[in-house]
Every structure is written in C-alpha cells, then in structure tokens.
Amino acid sequence: MTRKPPIDIYQQVTDSIVAAIEAQPGEYRMPWQRSGLGASLPRNAVTKAPYNGINILMCWCVAEARQYPTSLWATFKQWQQVGAKVRAGEKGTLIVFYKQYEVEPSGEDDDGQRLAARHSYVFNASQVDGFDIPTLQPMEPLQRSEAMQRLIGATGADVRIGGESAYYVPSLDYIQLPDDRCFRQTDAAERTYHFESTAGHELTHWAGGKTRLARDLSGRFGSDSYAFEELCAELGAAYLCAELGISSEPRSDHAQYLAHWLRVMKADKKAIFTAASKASEATRYLMGFMGKEVADAA
Numbered sequence: 001m002t003r004k005p006p007i008d009i010y011q012q013v014t015d016s017i018v019a020a021i022e023a024q025p026g027e028y029r030m031p032w033q034r035s036g037l038g039a040s041l042p043r044n045a046v047t048k049a050p051y052n053g054i055n056i057l058m059c060w061c062v063a064e065a066r067q068y069p070t071s072l073w074a075t076f077k078q079w080q081q082v083g084a085k086v087r088a089g090e091k092g093t094l095i096v097f098y099k100q101y102e103v104e105p106s107g108e109d110d111d112g113q114r115l116a117a118r119h120s121y122v123f124n125a126s127q128v129d130g131f132d133i134p135t136l137q138p139m140e141p142l143q144r145s146e147a148m149q150r151l152i153g154a155t156g157a158d159v160r161i162g163g164e165s166a167y168y169v170p171s172l173d174y175i176q177l178p179d180d181r182c183f184r185q186t187d188a189a190e191r192t193y194h195f196e197s198t199a200g201h202e203l204t205h206w207a208g209g210k211t212r213l214a215r216d217l218s219g220r221f222g223s224d225s226y227a228f229e230e231l232c233a234e235l236g237a238a239y240l241c242a243e244l245g246i247s248s249e250p251r252s253d254h255a256q257y258l259a260h261w262l263r264v265m266k267a268d269k270k271a272i273f274t275a276a277s278k279a280s281e282a283t284r285y286l287m288g289f290m291g292k293e294v295a296d297a298a
C-alpha cells in the first residue's frame with residue numbers, strides 16, 4: 001500500500017485562513033468577526049478546556065463559514081465518550097497540537113527537548129446527534145463595559161482618554177484611547193463593543209512592552225514587522241473580548257493592515273501560528289491581573 005505523504009500542517013492552516021480572509025473582498029472584518037462568533041472562545045465539549053492559539057482561529061473561521069451557532073468542539077472519539085455521534089458525511093476541522101520528544105543535546109544550554117507539530121480533527125456540536133447544546137445567557141452591555149474597565153484598572157496600565165486616535169506608545173509606555181464620543185454607532189451596545197475591542201487591541205500592544213512580554217514593537221508603519229504586531233494585537237483583542245464575554249468588533253482603520261497581513265502570511269507559513277501564540281500569551285498575561293488563569297490548552 002502506498003502511504004500518503006504527510007500534510008504540511010503550517011501551510012494547510014495558513015492557506016485556510018488566507019482563503020477565509022480573501023473570501024470577502026473589500027471587507028476589513030476578519031473571518032471570525034463576521035457573524036459574532038468571536039464573542040465566545042471555542043471550547044472542548046468534553047474537557048471544557050478552551051482551545052488556544054491557532055486553533056481558536058481555525059474553529060472561528062470554520063464556524064463562521066459553516067454558520068455553526070455554538071463554540072463547542074470535540075474529536076470523533078470524545079463525542080462517542082459522551083454518547084453522541086458525528087453524523088455521516090460531516091467534515092472535521094483541523095487543529096494543531098505539539099508533541100515533545102528528546103534529542104541528543106547540542107551543547108550546555110540545550111536540554112535536548114524538542115516540540116513537533118501534530119494534527120487532529122474536531123467536530124462542532126452542530127455536527128453531532130445525541131448532544132444538547134447548552135443555551136448561553138447573553139450579558140447586558142453595561143456588564144461587559146464594567147468587565148473591560150476592571151481589567152484596565154487591574155493592569156495598572158497608563159491609559160489616557162482623549163483625542164480621536166487609539167495607539168500605544170512603547171517609548172513612554174502609555175495607551176491613548178479616544179473619547180467615547182468619537183464612537184458614533186447608532187446602537188449604544190455597538191458603540192460599547194467598538195470601544196472595548198479597541199481597548200483590547202491597545203492592551204495587547206501594552207502587554208508586549210519591554211518590561212512585560214518584550215515583543216519587538218520597533219517596526220515602522222507599513223513594514224512587515226509592524227503589520228505582524230498589528231495582527232498580534234488584532235487577535236489579542238478578539239481573544240480578550242471572548243474571555244470577557246464581549247462581542248469583538250473590528251475597527252475600520254484596520255483595513256489598511258489586511259494587505260500587509262496577507263503578504264506576511266503568504267510569505268511565511270508559520271507567521272499566523274506565531275501571531276496567534278503571541279496573542280494567546282498576551283491574553284493569559286492580561287487576564288492574570290484579574291486573578292483568572294487562561295488555560296494553555298490545544
């Protein structure tokens with residue numbers, strides 16, 4: 001029997017996300033923001049653990065494309081364990097996990113531990129029979145606003161309100177957020193979402209500061225390194241909003257970054273993996289100020 005060649009996990013995942021972004025030309029929304037699914041982190045239906053890093057994006061993209069109403073997923077065997085059955089013909093969603101293995105150390109600073117990417121497939125709760133999807137009670141907009149304010153206060157970050165722009169200044173270590181009057185959506189709840197996702201974006205930048213997670217924030221506007229950091233912050237905002245139960249809304253000025261993001265992802269098949277990992281790291285760091293642990297799960 002001829003064995004199938006191993007799949008290139010990095011390339012397959014990157015191609016899937018690029019295709020999802022390009023599926024809506026002219027839109028500045030990322031795939032996970034089009035249907036509001038980004039308001040809930042994908043979780044394993046059996047273990048209850050949240051998915052992490054690139055797997056969040058994969059589940060969000062597929063859920064949006066197939067219009068799944070739930071963020072619960074599990075493998076074929078896990079669904080069997082709880083008495084549910086994946087329906088015939090349903091297509092699984094690829095997720096990535098890492099296996100540790102040992103090699104001969106190459107020097108004193110080498111512990112000989114290595115990680116290898118592996119893949120598996122999960123199925124959404126909407127793809128199975130014999131499982132009751134729980135109904136989630138939506139939070140009131142005011143509660144969501146309080147959650148972000150508590151997070152900002154807990155971090156101790158220097159957040160200044162005023163003007164019409166949102167940005168983080170690494171050299172002076174402060175966040176600038178526009179006055180809420182700059183958010184002019186007609187719906188009050190939508191205005192709140194826009195403000196909070198903007199705050200989450202800038203908090204992710206702040207978490208990468210040199211005295212904290214020490215990401216490279218030195219890229220010039222328009223450069224690939226700048227676009228990469230913006231992608232980290234965009235993902236971090238989505239992850240943070242999901243952790244806080246806030247519906248994450250995109251900022252219209254992010255449209256200018258999409259071409260850069262696509263170029264970075266097309267040039268480096270591991271770029272989105274790294275950005276997603278950095279975003280998850282920032283989310284864990286920030287939620288730690290609230291006394292909440294974010295699982296470093298698959």
